[in-house]
Amino acid sequence: MLRGDALRRTGDVVAARLFYERAAEEGSAAAARAVGETYDPLVLEEERVRGVRGDQIKAIDWYRKAILGGDAAAVDRMHRLITQTSG
Numbered sequence: 001m002l003r004g005d006a007l008r009r010t011g012d013v014v015a016a017r018l019f020y021e022r023a024a025e026e027g028s029a030a031a032a033r034a035v036g037e038t039y040d041p042l043v044l045e046e047e048r049v050r051g052v053r054g055d056q057i058k059a060i061d062w063y064r065k066a067i068l069g070g071d072a073a074a075v076d077r078m079h080r081l082i083t084q085t086s087g
Contacts, residue, residue: 001031013038013052029069036062
């Protein structure tokens with residue numbers, strides 16, 4: 001998670017995603033949420049990430065995994081993504 005966070009702060013969300021995925025595979029719900037955030041078009045826009053396209057379906061899928069793991073913040077992220085992009 002720490003390496004992923006460091007990469008994400010530099011704007012390298014694709015590399016960060018790999019570290020988050022590894023942590024998520026080991027059972028980290030927070031890491032699963034972080035993977036979702038690297039796909040979330042709203043988060044990417046907020047963080048002003050360039051050169052990476054969001055993927056709402058993948059973001060929701062990862063948020064669901066995080067929720068199943070007990071990550072409460074993922075509930076808020078997923079709800080926001082669904083409500084702000086539906087229409």
